Amino acid sequence: MKPPEQLRLVDPHPAGTQSARLQAVADAFDPARLTQARRLAGLTKRAVADALGVSPAAVGQWETGTTPRLDHLARVAEVLDVSPGFLAAGRPYARLDASAAHFRSLRSTPAAQRAKAIAFTEQVWELTHALEKRIQLPPVDLPGFSGGEVDAGAVPADPAAAARLLRDHWGLGREPIPHLVRTMEAHGLIVTLVPFAGAETAKVDAFSTSQLPRPVVVLTPDRTNDVYHHRFTAAHELGHLLLHHDANPGDPVQEKEAHAFAAELLTPREAVEPQLPSRMDLNALDRLSREWGVGVNSLVYRCREVNVISDAAYRRAFQRLNQLRQLGLFKKEPVEGYPGERPVLLRRAFGLAEQHGLALRELADELHLPMARLRLLLGDDDPRPELRLV
Known part of the structure; x- marks a missing residue:
């Protein structure tokens, strides 16, 4: 009587295949991609180094062109929550400097x-x-x-x-x-x-x-x-x-x-100035606010800018607005109610x-x-x- 056949579970990702994939990434390793991944993760070089058990200098060397060992490559991808392939060259990349x-x-x-x-x-x-x-x-x-x-x-x-x-x-x-x-x-x-x-x-x-x-x-x-x-x-x-x-x-x-620029784009002076009240009227500004899609604060500033109101009236208007908002009036409206303002x-x-x-x-x-x-x-x-x- 033949013994029952033994069930064999085959690893779908054998070590050799994984090693070959990592070697392919190492061959095309892009230091700039490592920097990008680290910044996306919000980590410093020291934080990455501590997670890997290497020196910050080693991470710095990787980001300037030295290729990490395969075990480090796999681990750094894990720490930065990207696939190892993310760290390789071979796809379009537009680099942007922070000063830009x-x-x-x-x-x-x-x-x-x-x-x-x-x-x-x-x-x-x-x-x-x-x-x-x-x-x-x-x-x-x-x-x-x-x-x-x-x-x-x-x-x-x-x-x-x-x-x-x-x-x-x-x-x-x-x-x-x-x-x-x-x-x-x-x-x-x-x-x-x-x-x-x-x-x-x-x-x-x-x-x-x-x-x-x-x-x-x-x-x-x-x-x-x-x-x-x-x-x-x-x-x-x-x-x-x-x-x-x-x-x-x-x-x-x-x-x-x-x-x-923003003030003129949203409320062109030649169009909005004739509509501004001749004296401070928050009700009138509230109506204009909804018509032009700008805050009442912005319109109060516009009134002062075109000399409709004095500096003293300008300050009183903001004091009054703050008081009314504390009473639950002139409440802010969230963007969720305006689909045209969501990308x-x-x-x-x-x-x-x-x-x-x-x-x-x-x-x-x-x-x-x-x-x-x-x-x-x-x-x-x-x-x-x-x-x-x-």
Whole structure:
């Protein structure tokens, strides 16, 4: 009688195969990808070194060109939550220097978070590039912009004049802009609104760059409890893209110019000035606020700017506003109620590519990204429960 055959379980990833894969990554190891992965993880070289049991100097050498041993390569990928293939060359990569982005809150933004924000923006571009190989995205239509550069001579240096130029270029006239973020996306700008740095995202605030093949504006969810502030922030970053091709992050002059641009873009002086009340009237400003999509605070400032009210009346108006808000009046309205102010370009581009055969897993493998990271980049993070009609 023959003994029963023994069931043999075969390892689907034999050690030899895994070793060969790691060797292939080592042969094409890209130090810049290691730096990018480390910054995305928000880790210092010392933190990575401690996790691996090596010296910070060793990690520094890897980031300047020395290839890690295979066991270190596998472990560092695990620590940084990427696949080993992420650390290899062989796919498009647009490198962005931190000095090329406009960070509004530069002094209060830790350097590690700025580095994480830059690495995130690089990944946004990679995702955009991957989708653009399959889907025709709206062409970039920004005065003076071409291939990651802005011609300074194409846009007036005066912020208000630049805002009027953009309105004319985009055919917006002097009317209120109903959906600013959607308008930006329709003209080829990439806008994102995701917690790319987790709980630390609030420390970064909005930022933008025109030094990639497509301009990128990164808005942060911590400000979305107020749709009017959110719209002003988007307009502010748009001002940086047009006015400040030579970025000087945190520069107070550039910040002031971007504010002036945003005010004129959202509330053109020639159109809104005749509508401002001749005396301080918060009810009238509340109605104008909803019509123009700006905060009452912004309109109070506009009243003072055009000399409708005195400095004393200006201060009293803000005191009164604060009192009323403490009573639950003039409440902030969240962005969730305004779909036109939430970015959709990347998510809809993937949806169209998916209809033509692109699977989410295929895209994740192409970019060497975890599925959760790819969903984040696509903006698939709406916190509201979804109503399904059957």
